Amino acid sequence: MTSAGSAGSTAAGDAAGSAGVQSVRRAFELLELIADAGGSQGISQLSARSGLPVPTIHRLLRTLIGAGYVRQDLSRRYALGPRLIRLGDLADRSLGAWAVPLLTRLVEATGETANLAILEGGEVVYLAQAPSAHSMRMFTEPGHRVLAHCTAVGKALLAGLPAEEVVALVTRTGMPALTPHTITDPDALLAALAACRAQGYAVDDGEQELGVRCVAVAVPHPGTRTAISISGPPARVDDAAIAAAMPVLRDVAAQLARHFADGHAAP
Structure with missing residues (x-):
């Protein structure tokens, strides 16, 4: 009692x-x-x-x-x-390491290089990659940072933010033209993000690097700002290849979201 x-x-x-x-x-x-x-x-x-x-x-x-x-x-x-640096580095390495098997599944299903990236401080940071077996493929080292407005993973992540946050972010980072195809106007970017939301994925068609086409989906978990993508030359990553890749891209993204939700350390 x-x-x-x-x-x-x-x-x-x-x-x-x-x-x-x-x-x-x-x-x-x-x-x-x-x-x-x-x-x-x-x-x-x-x-x-x-x-x-x-x-x-x-x-x-x-x-x-x-x-x-x-x-x-x-x-x-x-x-x-400064104490966040060590935590962030360890978290990035841990997340990248256990995501590689899932990225490898993407490579096996599509034949193209697969990437995992996160939105951090207004930039896209690549955390992990599983390379394609093709001699012509994308090379992006884990830890590499790029601006969000010109990448498929960046646009997939920006599409989940309110318009005012997107505008504030690109105003802060700038929208430099890396290729003739790069979107450099905030209104044009917002229109592109609306299209991303409507179709459920984002495409970078030579906007960050000429001769590279990427398609990305956001990981559907509110606690993380991560996305996965496949990338390769436009001749291989055409509209038909993107349509064929979407089921496995979405399934891998859903698996990642479940692991985030469960707090698992490995897939």
């Missing part, structure tokens, strides 16, 4: 635990918002975007600064801290 005193103590402990969990969630949300802003953000903007009062944000940021996960720059804006 539980006494009133112990019951009260348990309830207080539960409340404290819930508050602690909420604080952890809010701290991670602030880190995500700083990352979404390109790596630094003012406290008023963090308050507006998170809906949290400034005193609460101050308290959370002081804790994160003390742990090295956030720092305050000379302009008094809050930036991602």
Whole structure:
């Protein structure tokens, strides 16, 4: 039988635990918002975007600064801290390693190079690749960073963001023309992203590199901003090849989403 005193103590402990969990969630949300802003953000903007009062944000940021996960720059804006570098590097390597078998399945099904990428700080970062056996194929080293507006994986990921976030992102990063086919106008990009959402996939038709055509789908998991793609020369990655590849691309993306949801370390 539980006494009133112990019951009260348990309830207080539960409340404290819930508050602690909420604080952890809010701290991670602030880190995500700083990352979404390109790596630094003012406290008023963090308050507006998170809906949290400034005193609460101050308290959370002081804790994160003390742990090295956030720092305050000379302009008094809050930036991602150096301790996140090690965590990010380890997470990227771990994710890339266990995704390779699934990417290999894509290569076996399509014959083309398969990639896994993530949207990070406004840029696309390639985490893993399974190369095609063809002598003419795409070479993208894991860790390579590219701008989002000119890649299939980037457009697949941008298509899941609100228009105002997309415009803010490309305004910050710029939209340089890497080839004559690169989209360099924000309105044209928004139109392309609407087409991506309608068809369920994104295509880079020589926009990032001449002679390379890519098709990508986003991994359907809200907690990650990842996408997978296949790439090769336009003669092989034509519309018929894209249509044939879509079932396996979507199935592999769904498998990745399930592993993210379950917190698995390996497929």
